[in-house]
Amino acid sequence: MSIDQKVFITKTNHSKLENTDLINPIFGKVYADHMLRCDFTKGAWQDMKIIPYNDISISPANTTLHYAQTIFEGLKAYRNIHEEIVVFRPQDNAKRMKLSASRMCMPGIPESIFMTGITELLKLDQEWITNHPGTSLYVRPFQIAMDPYVGIRPSDDYTFMIITGPVGAYYSKPLKVKIETNYTRAVVGGTGFAKTGGNYAAALKPAIEAQKEGYDQLIWTDGLSHKYIEESGTMNIMFIIDGTLITSPIGDTILSGITRDSIITIAKDQGMKVEERPISTFEIIQSIEQGNLQEVFGVGTAATVAHIKTIGYNGIDYELSDVKSRKYSLEFLNTLDKIKSGIVEDKFGWIHKIN
Numbered sequence: 001m002s003i004d005q006k007v008f009i010t011k012t013n014h015s016k017l018e019n020t021d022l023i024n025p026i027f028g029k030v031y032a033d034h035m036l037r038c039d040f041t042k043g044a045w046q047d048m049k050i051i052p053y054n055d056i057s058i059s060p061a062n063t064t065l066h067y068a069q070t071i072f073e074g075l076k077a078y079r080n081i082h083e084e085i086v087v088f089r090p091q092d093n094a095k096r097m098k099l100s101a102s103r104m105c106m107p108g109i110p111e112s113i114f115m116t117g118i119t120e121l122l123k124l125d126q127e128w129i130t131n132h133p134g135t136s137l138y139v140r141p142f143q144i145a146m147d148p149y150v151g152i153r154p155s156d157d158y159t160f161m162i163i164t165g166p167v168g169a170y171y172s173k174p175l176k177v178k179i180e181t182n183y184t185r186a187v188v189g190g191t192g193f194a195k196t197g198g199n200y201a202a203a204l205k206p207a208i209e210a211q212k213e214g215y216d217q218l219i220w221t222d223g224l225s226h227k228y229i230e231e232s233g234t235m236n237i238m239f240i241i242d243g244t245l246i247t248s249p250i251g252d253t254i255l256s257g258i259t260r261d262s263i264i265t266i267a268k269d270q271g272m273k274v275e276e277r278p279i280s281t282f283e284i285i286q287s288i289e290q291g292n293l294q295e296v297f298g299v300g301t302a303a304t305v306a307h308i309k310t311i312g313y314n315g316i317d318y319e320l321s322d323v324k325s326r327k328y329s330l331e332f333l334n335t336l337d338k339i340k341s342g343i344v345e346d347k348f349g350w351i352h353k354i355n
């Protein structure tokens with residue numbers, strides 16, 4: 001499929017780079033100069049185009065707007081210590097995007113388009129990536145249904161796009177989270193494992209309610225019994241109990257995080273005991289009370305590791321260990337940072353170099 005590789009490039013005449021603070025940008029509000037677009041029409045993916053970042057035009061009857069036939073991905077590009085532009089495990093994002101597409105009755109984007117698209121876009125906007133510690137360029141591929149049709153059926157036409165935006169060297173403060181036992185994020189047979197818009201829209205109200213109670217985020221529990229821990233916001237969740245890394249197993253209801261998989265791999269490589277198994281709220285509260293729960297942290301592309309310092313359950317806030325003493329999660333974070341920045345060898349083959 002040589003057609004996959006063709007990219008038509010139109011460069012901007014008005015780069016925003018000069019007026020952008022790459023060390024402290026407002027995340028999610030600033031986008032780099034170009035975007036990639038590839039349309040699926042007449043049953044086939046067409047040529048890729050890179051064009052200046054701008055609004056796109058869609059019909060008011062666009063089926064995505066009404067019924068949320070839409071999926072996305074999220075990954076980061078870094079400038080390493082050798083001044084190379086690298087992306088962390090992008091092929092895994094491509095695979096996951098196909099999985100999400102399949103659940104949402106969408107044509108999967110071929111990995112060759114996904115990879116060529118990211119590569120060519122990042123080559124063009126590489127000046128947007130600095131090697132200042134902690135900074136990166138967030139890469140947001142997404143795919144939307146394009147039919148101007150308000151009947152409910154899978155769309156015929158689709159658009160795949162990639163936009164990017166700078167992420168600053170922000171420090172993610174330790175989180176206060178609430179174990180949610182009323183609302184449900186995902187159920188068996190549903191769409192929880194897919195990165196699809198509706199999952200996140202449905203999570204807004206529970207999250208806002210928790211914020212009003214003073215929490216930063218939720219820990220979701222299973223939709224049937226609300227007794228088992230699932231994940232947190234856009235992060236998977238991990239516990240260290242008596243030196244063992246424990247995390248909920250991937251399934252229908254839990255998104256298969258690439259950070260999760262990376263940390264499990266590193267932990268096993270370091271000889272640590274890892275258990276992927278259902279973990280109950282009862283076990284968590286009991287291990288807090290017995291003093292065996294050493295660390296709790298969320299893992300995802302946004303923060304890599306987000307320490308959790310307080311867990312709220314049934315109206316009681318449980319305080320966890322001091323973040324400075326968290327040798328396991330700090331070590332995972334450190335190892336991942338060193339692999340991404342090229343300080344240590346990429347022995348797992350996770351780094352994809354651009355050019």
Ligand SMILES: *Cc1c(COP(=O)(O)O)cnc(C)c1O
Binds near residue numbers: 231233255
């Ligand atoms: C994206 C996401 C994650 C984390 O996945 P990564 O690949 O590690 O970024 C976890 N849970 C949900 C619900 C997500 O959307």
